[in-house]
Amino acid sequence: MTILWNAFTPWSSLAGGVLVGLAVAAMVVLLGRVTGISGIVGTLMQRSSWQQPQTWGWRLAFILGLLAAPLAWQWFAPLPAMEMPRSPLLIVLAGLLVGFGTRLGSGCTSGHGVCGLSRLSLRSLAATLMFMATGALSVYVLRHVLQLA
Secondary structure (H helix, E strand, C coil), rough: CCEEEECHHHHHHHHHHHHHHHHHHHHHHHCCCCCEEEEEEEHCCCCCHHHHHHHHHHHHHHHHEEEEEEEEHHCCCCCCCCCCCCCHHHHHHHHHHHHHHHHHHCCHHHHHHHHHHCCCCCHHHHHHHHHHHHHHHHHHHHHHCCCCC
């Protein structure tokens, strides 16, 4: 295993973590809602929610904020170059598998890992452990068994 020390960014990582924590806390305090991106996006994709602006308004604002954040960051520092080491088709397939997994697990890593664990949810602990184990197993199989990475 090699650590890329020139890519180690503790201060910006710490600032990002603090901002994620503040956003999650603001959602709970201001809206009484748990922040889970898959749930937010999933509700936006339901046609029944379109007729209720109180349901989709804050969700749309949240997603737009996520998309606008990298643009805002560019005012302070350049964004790292984007690399796509695999084919776009493989990345789309991986994204679909992640989406299927989040629906199957009733939430994504942000919902279970950030919000669920902070609420001491056993279900979120199980889901987060499964995310991590599956990720480690996937990397092991891709790198050492199939030698694709």
